[in-house]
Structure formats: structure tokens, C-alpha cells
Amino acid sequence: MRCKSFKVMAIALTAILCTSNIIVAATGDTHFHEKGKKASTFTIEERNKQKAALPFSDKRDFEEAKRGFIAAPQYKQIMAEKGHVAWDIGSYEWLLEGRDFDSIHPSLQRQAILNMEYGLYEVLPDKIYQVRGFDLANITFIKGKTGWIVFDPLTAKETAAAALKFINEQLGERPVVAVVYSHSHADHFGGVRGVVDEKDVTSGKVKVIAPVGFMEHAVSENVSAGNAMNRRLFYQYGVLLPRAPYGHVDQSIGKNTAAGNLGLIKPNVTIEKDIEELTVDGIKMVFQNTPGTEAPAEMNTYFPDMKAFWAAENITGTIHNIYTLRGALVRDALEWSKQINKALYLFGQETEVMFASHSWPRWGNERIQEVMRAQRDTYANLNNGVLHLANQGVTINEIHNEYEVPESLQQQWAARSYHGSVEHNSRAVVNRYLGYWDGNPTTLIPLSPEESAPLYVKMMGGSRKILREGKKLYNDGKYLYAQEILNKLVYAEPDNQKAKDLLADVFEQIGYQQESPSVRNSFLAAALELRSGIPGGASPKTAGPDVIRAMTTELWLDFLGIRLDSQRAGDKEFTINLITPDNKEEFIVELSNATLTNIEGYQSDAPDLTITIDRSDLEEVMMGAVTFDDQIKSGKAKLKGDRGAYDTLKSLLVQFELGFELMPGTGEKDITPEKKPFEQGDIGDSAGG
Known part of the structure; x- marks a missing residue:
């Protein structure tokens, strides 16, 4: 077969999948893997239950997502300067066939369709515009007296440049007079060189505005464990999964991340105070610093003359990650809630349009306050409800099966956990306050899985008995029970392909049932690797000169200490x-x-x-x-x-290899190009938060 490229993750990875075991399917009829399974009757039954339980009659998000549409370009792909495809919204067009896919949670399919909006949109007539569907994030254009003020210039130079060119073609040529970085994640600053020239920033002709701490966190947040983060990204972001109903369908806050040139231009204006006002090109802006929310350096912006509120990535079309599966410091759900509450009472009482760096705007004060309160309460309840249970003895290994989001919030689309999941976010809250230990001394000095698994397999009567019981549990739709015993067998016998294939079948069905694409991708990616090993041809993409220049000498030396x-x-x-x-x-x-x-x-x-x-x-x-x-x-x-x-x-310095095993028996791969002894390795990809 011919090699099919999947190019994603602009800082860390350009993943190219080429293996004889994989067939890319653009429709729902053929699985992309020869060992792949369709949705089971139990998965279909679970899907039907979710479809009946959720408020699908509420179509407001679809109306808001389409509102203000001006035009879409004729092209569906954006090419990178190096000649590969940097962005391809067309690879997801099968989502628009009007079909229900049994292998996709109905709520996730709904979100995936909402994220297919592509083109130029008017947020506020003759004032605020967004280009959506060009990258994981939105790029926003505020019309000043003389030019554009750009909010969050995407991940890649190529996608940002295409967006600027398209809006200028549609609305008339205007220079970019300022850029605002809402926060320190790569999909919100990486495309800056596609919209401005660094010489104009250095001279002061163009303002680049960012929250306090931006430069530190834009680089430092993901250096120390960058290699491990990027490997785990294969799972959370489904880096090597085909874009198909049985594979990658969405990334909750957007389709995926562009794979072009990532840059970073140092801000020349820093917002230092909690609340700070600035007028740029005739546009009055009130900034609200919100550190410790979605990013360690982040800020909302209010436009008082327009009654418009920019929510950055603090309020989007999903409940976010308190703990992101690729790896990052656990976030503070209560502080996140408090900052939303502060915005609600500072700006939300009079706001008539709320827009953000992901998802779609909301119009009308009643609607805006509804969404702000739903997200405020969801983060607060996550923190308070989990600690309420923890203070009664529920542990980190039990909390995800005990904590439930209040029913009133479950019935609001703005409170659904796509980017995060209730399960891993609830465990994150316990971890933040109490750490990983569940209070049982057995778990203080546990055996490694490779050591404990053979003991379990022996006590359970050996591999044949486990496979027989695992198959029965799979056939009965008891997938979590099946994974419990099959996982032990795979660790005990990593070369037992029958065990790995059956565990992959189990993971696949669990993945199909997930509302969160991060959790779905993790199960489906693990299934792929259990069946075929780590797909060959995946190679890291360096962070680029801008990020290296922004790295402090101290941080570089710190990482040498990690490499020793x-x-x-x-x-x-x-x-x-x-x-x-x-x-x-x-x-x-x-x-x-x-x-x-x-x-x-x-x-x-x-x-x-x-x-x-x-x-x-x-x-x-x-x-x-x-x-x-x-x-x-x-x-x-x-x-x-x-x-x-x-x-x-x-x-004494070690260069880290990206292709280490996550699941046993999947085969380590040498997928990291050789680096020079003192060369800085790839930092972790922060796109998506």
C-alpha cells in the first residue's frame, strides 16, 4: 500500500505513519486495521443510552457556531514551507455525511461536527472577526482605527499567514498593528511570524502583548519531562491514529494541531497587574490576569466600548483538563472557578458577546451568563465535590467511580467534559491535595507491574484460563473487568500476542464509549500498538530557533542535569x-x-x-x-x-529516545534523529493546554 502521512503536533512531532497493517478509512464501513473490530452490541447499547439521556434537542451551539459566517476558502489543505501538509480540515469531512457512527460517543460526535466550521466569521459587525478551522485554535481579528489587532496567532506560521491573507482578501487589506498572546501554550503564539515581522516588534511599530510570566512559562513548562510528554502525546492526541470513525475524530477544542513552522517573538508589552487597561489603535481593552487556571500565564480581555468579552481558553465549549494526560502540573479547579466568577461579576453583567481562543462565540447577556455560570460551577463542584468525598475516606483509586457531576450540569452542553474527563479530572483533584498515595501501606512500596503480574497470572491459573475468562468478559460486555485481568497477563507475558490482541479488542470498545477524545485516543492508540507495535516512521520535530533562543541558560543547564x-x-x-x-x-x-x-x-x-x-x-x-x-x-x-x-x-549526557514502550510487548522504536551532545532536545508540546 502507499504511505499515508499524519502530520500533527507542531512543537514536538511530525508523525508519519507507514505500516502494512494499517489501512486508512474515510468512511465508517471499513476498519483501518486488519485486527480492528466494529462497535459491539454493548457499545451500541451504551451509545443509545447516552443519546437518550443527553439534551440533543438543544441546538443553540450549532446556531452560534454558524452565526456570522462570511466565507470559506476553496482549499481544505494548507501546505507547510517544507512541502508537507501543515493542515487538512478535509480529512474529517466524513463527519458531515449525516450519519451516526456506532464507534463514536454521540456527544463526542456532536462536538466533532461543531468543530468542523471552517472559514471567516463575523463576531461583531465591522469590529470583531474570527478565522476558524485553520488550526486547533481560533485566530481573532479586532478592527482598529488603522489595522488588525490579532488575538492568538495559531500554532504555525503557515496557518496564521493563510488566515491573515484570507481575511484581507474578504474584508480589505489592513496591516497588523498588534498581537495579543492570551496565554503560554503553543497553539496561541506559534504562528506569530505568519502575521508580523520581528523587526516591527523590536522597533515598537507593532505591539506584542502578553500576560505576566508568559515568556518563562511558554518555554519552561514543558522542558524537564518533554520527551516523556511527547511520547504520551501519541496517546492523548492520537498522533498515529488515522482520521476515521474507528480512529481520530476530534480534539474537543478543535480538530487537531497544525504541523508547520512554530515561532515565538518576545512580547514588548507585559500586562503586570491583576486588572489593567490599555488602548491600542483606538481599541480600549481591559485585561484580567488569570494565573493558575488553564495555563500558568493567561489573561482574559474585556472590550468595554463593544460589550465584548474574550475568555481566552478559560471558557470554551468544554470542561478542560485539570490534569492533562500528556503530563503537566495539576491545575487548580477552585482557582479556575474563582477567576471565571471574577470575570462574571467584573464584565459578565453587561457583556453582549463572549468569544474565545477555541470553540464558538455566545451572544446575548442571558446566554453568556448561563455558560459562565455552568463552567464556574462545574470547576467548583469538581474541586468541592471530590474533596467532600476524600474527607470521608474515598481514595484516589476510588474517586473516579464515586464522584458524579450534578445532574443539572450534566444536562448543559457547556459543562460536558470533552477535553478533560470527569474520571481523570476527579483523580487529579485528589492528587493535587493529597498526592498519589491512597493511605494503604501496600501501595507505598508496590511491586512494578512487570514484577507483580507474573504472581497474579500464576495465582489466577495461568494464561489459558485468563484468556478464556477474558474472552468471556469481553463477550459479556464487561470491558473494565476484562482489562483488569488481561492487563496483568500482558505484563507477565509481553510476547503473548493472543493476550495483546484480546486486550486491544477490550481497549477499543472502551475507547468507542468515551466522550472525551483524549481518553478515547489513549485507549485506541494503545490498542493499535498492542496489535502492531509502535508504528514506524514517527520522528520528532525540533522546537525551532525561537523557542531555543527564549530558553534561559539556567533552564538549559537544569536539563543537562536531567540528561546526566x-x-x-x-x-x-x-x-x-x-x-x-x-x-x-x-x-x-x-x-x-x-x-x-x-x-x-x-x-x-x-x-x-x-x-x-x-x-x-x-x-x-x-x-x-x-x-x-x-x-x-x-x-x-x-x-x-x-x-x-x-x-x-x-x-555522561544521554539523549532521550522518543520511541519507548508505554504498553508492554509493543516494541521500542528508534524514532529520534541523532542529536549533538549539547543540543537541546524537543520540549513537550503544550498545544491544547
């Missing part, structure tokens, strides 16, 4: 003074006790080695454009003292 192989370091010791004259930074880098540490602003009186290199030349090393040895040979890096300290450090 402590076992090989043994009792080796050294002290290095690092000096970067062009930005006047100084560090002590010390290896002791098999640990690499650094401290800024100090120099050792008796270093083993002093390294002097301009930060601009160090960035070339961090980007992988040259090696550190190249900089030494050219004289750009000067070494004084014992070079052995440098050589020791270089020899």
Missing part, C-alpha cells in the same frame, strides 16, 4: 565556571555525588575549568547548528583549565 547518567558518573567530580559575556551571565556548574547542579550569579575561586562563550554562540550549540567542539575550534568558546571536566560532562 548518574550511574556512569559514579564518584567523578568537577567544578566549571561558565561565563557568557554578551549577556553578562555567570554560572558555577558542579558535578558531585553523581549529580549535576548549577547556580547563577556566582563563580568558583578554584574551578577545574572556566568556559567562556557568548550566549548567542551557545544558542547555536543548543539548536544543534554546530557542536560545542566546533565552537571551541573556532575560538568562539574558550576553555581555561582542565579540559577533562568538559569531556567528562559530554561523555
Whole structure:
């Protein structure tokens, strides 16, 4: 068969799937995998129950999503500068066939169809416009006196440039006079070079406005565990799943993430105060900093002269992640609720249109307050309801089966958990307050699954008995019970393909039943890997020069400490003074006790080695454009003292491989291109929050 490309995840991944076991299906009749199963009678029955229980008669979201439509471009694909497809809304057009797909939760199918809106939309006549369906996020254009103020310029330069070109074609050419980054996730700043020239920002001709802490968090949030985050992203975002009814259908806040050039231009205006007013090109804006909500640096914006409220990613068409499955620090559901409440009483009492960086706007004050209250109460109830149960002894391993969203909220589409899920968000609240331990000493020092599984398999009577019972549970539709025993067998016997295939069948049905695409994708991606191994050809995509330049020297040194192989370091010791004259930074880098540490602003009186290199030349090393040895040979890096300290450090650094196993027996793959010793690896993809 011919190779089919799936190009997604702009910071971290350009995943290319090419394996003989996979057939991409654009309709619901043929599964993309030779071992794949259609929805079982039990899954169809569960789907029918959900369809009967949810308020499908409420069509307001569809009316609002289509409202203000101006035009859509003739093309469905946007090409990247390197020649591959950066964006392809057309790959999801099977969702518009008017069919019910048994393999998709009805609520998720509804959300997936809502996210198919594509083109230019008027939010407020002659004032506010959005281009939707060009990327995971929306790009918003505010019409100022002389030009456009752009809110959140998408993930990729190519998609942002296409959006700007399209709105100018439809409404008349206008320059971009300002860009606002609502928060520090990549799908909200990565396309900035598609709408402005950095020289105009540096000169002050164009304002780039961001919340306090933006630059720090745009880079630092996802460095330390970036490789692991990107591997887990294969599951949460279904990176290698075909776009089909049995595979990837949606990402809840948008279809997917564009795979073009990601950039970052440093803001020249920072919103420091909790509430701060600014007028740009005749447009008055009131900013509300909301740290600790959807992102560690985020802000809402109110336009008092228009009675328009920009909710950033704090209020969209879904309840978000308190814990994101790719990995990130657990968020504060109560603080999120409080910031929505603050916005409700600061701005929501008079707002006539509410729009955001994802999903669609809402019009009319009554409707806006309804949505704001629904999301405020959902986050608050998640926090309070979970802790109410935790204070009665319900543990982190029980809470997802005990906590329920109040029925009144379940009946509101704005309170449905697509991006998050009630199950993993409820566990996140317990983890935030009480940590991972459930209070049972058995779980304080547990065996690893590889060690405990053989014991379980032996006690259960061996693999044949488990397979027989697992098949019976599968046939009876008791999928969670089936996964409990089959998972043990797969860990005990990772080469047992019958066990892996049956567990994959179980995962598939559980995935079909999920409302949250993140949870759905995780089960379906695991099923794919259990059947065929990690699909070949997946390769990481570097973060790009803008992100590397934005990374602090301290953060780079911190990550070198993570990369250090402590076992090989043994009792080796050294002290290095690092000096970067062009930005006047100084560090002590010390290896002791098999640990690499650094401290800024100090120099050792008796270093083993002093390294002097301009930060601009160090960035070339961090980007992988040259090696550190190249900089030494050219004289750009000067070494004084014992070079052995440098050589020791270089020899102890490990480059992380992206293709490690998540499920046992799926086969590790070498899918990470070789990097230079001091080159910074890919940071975790923060697109989508």
C-alpha cells in the first residue's frame, strides 16, 4: 500500500505513519486495521443510552457556531514551507455525511461536527472577526482605527499567514498593528511570524502583548519531562491514529494541531497587574490576569466600548483538563472557578458577546451568563465535590467511580467534559491535595507491574484460563473487568500476542464509549500498538530557533542535569565556571555525588575549568547548528583549565529516545534523529493546554 502521512503536533512531532497493517478509512464501513473490530452490541447499547439521556434537542451551539459566517476558502489543505501538509480540515469531512457512527460517543460526535466550521466569521459587525478551522485554535481579528489587532496567532506560521491573507482578501487589506498572546501554550503564539515581522516588534511599530510570566512559562513548562510528554502525546492526541470513525475524530477544542513552522517573538508589552487597561489603535481593552487556571500565564480581555468579552481558553465549549494526560502540573479547579466568577461579576453583567481562543462565540447577556455560570460551577463542584468525598475516606483509586457531576450540569452542553474527563479530572483533584498515595501501606512500596503480574497470572491459573475468562468478559460486555485481568497477563507475558490482541479488542470498545477524545485516543492508540507495535516512521520535530533562543541558560543547564547518567558518573567530580559575556551571565556548574547542579550569579575561586562563550554562540550549540567542539575550534568558546571536566560532562549526557514502550510487548522504536551532545532536545508540546 502507499504511505499515508499524519502530520500533527507542531512543537514536538511530525508523525508519519507507514505500516502494512494499517489501512486508512474515510468512511465508517471499513476498519483501518486488519485486527480492528466494529462497535459491539454493548457499545451500541451504551451509545443509545447516552443519546437518550443527553439534551440533543438543544441546538443553540450549532446556531452560534454558524452565526456570522462570511466565507470559506476553496482549499481544505494548507501546505507547510517544507512541502508537507501543515493542515487538512478535509480529512474529517466524513463527519458531515449525516450519519451516526456506532464507534463514536454521540456527544463526542456532536462536538466533532461543531468543530468542523471552517472559514471567516463575523463576531461583531465591522469590529470583531474570527478565522476558524485553520488550526486547533481560533485566530481573532479586532478592527482598529488603522489595522488588525490579532488575538492568538495559531500554532504555525503557515496557518496564521493563510488566515491573515484570507481575511484581507474578504474584508480589505489592513496591516497588523498588534498581537495579543492570551496565554503560554503553543497553539496561541506559534504562528506569530505568519502575521508580523520581528523587526516591527523590536522597533515598537507593532505591539506584542502578553500576560505576566508568559515568556518563562511558554518555554519552561514543558522542558524537564518533554520527551516523556511527547511520547504520551501519541496517546492523548492520537498522533498515529488515522482520521476515521474507528480512529481520530476530534480534539474537543478543535480538530487537531497544525504541523508547520512554530515561532515565538518576545512580547514588548507585559500586562503586570491583576486588572489593567490599555488602548491600542483606538481599541480600549481591559485585561484580567488569570494565573493558575488553564495555563500558568493567561489573561482574559474585556472590550468595554463593544460589550465584548474574550475568555481566552478559560471558557470554551468544554470542561478542560485539570490534569492533562500528556503530563503537566495539576491545575487548580477552585482557582479556575474563582477567576471565571471574577470575570462574571467584573464584565459578565453587561457583556453582549463572549468569544474565545477555541470553540464558538455566545451572544446575548442571558446566554453568556448561563455558560459562565455552568463552567464556574462545574470547576467548583469538581474541586468541592471530590474533596467532600476524600474527607470521608474515598481514595484516589476510588474517586473516579464515586464522584458524579450534578445532574443539572450534566444536562448543559457547556459543562460536558470533552477535553478533560470527569474520571481523570476527579483523580487529579485528589492528587493535587493529597498526592498519589491512597493511605494503604501496600501501595507505598508496590511491586512494578512487570514484577507483580507474573504472581497474579500464576495465582489466577495461568494464561489459558485468563484468556478464556477474558474472552468471556469481553463477550459479556464487561470491558473494565476484562482489562483488569488481561492487563496483568500482558505484563507477565509481553510476547503473548493472543493476550495483546484480546486486550486491544477490550481497549477499543472502551475507547468507542468515551466522550472525551483524549481518553478515547489513549485507549485506541494503545490498542493499535498492542496489535502492531509502535508504528514506524514517527520522528520528532525540533522546537525551532525561537523557542531555543527564549530558553534561559539556567533552564538549559537544569536539563543537562536531567540528561546526566548518574550511574556512569559514579564518584567523578568537577567544578566549571561558565561565563557568557554578551549577556553578562555567570554560572558555577558542579558535578558531585553523581549529580549535576548549577547556580547563577556566582563563580568558583578554584574551578577545574572556566568556559567562556557568548550566549548567542551557545544558542547555536543548543539548536544543534554546530557542536560545542566546533565552537571551541573556532575560538568562539574558550576553555581555561582542565579540559577533562568538559569531556567528562559530554561523555555522561544521554539523549532521550522518543520511541519507548508505554504498553508492554509493543516494541521500542528508534524514532529520534541523532542529536549533538549539547543540543537541546524537543520540549513537550503544550498545544491544547
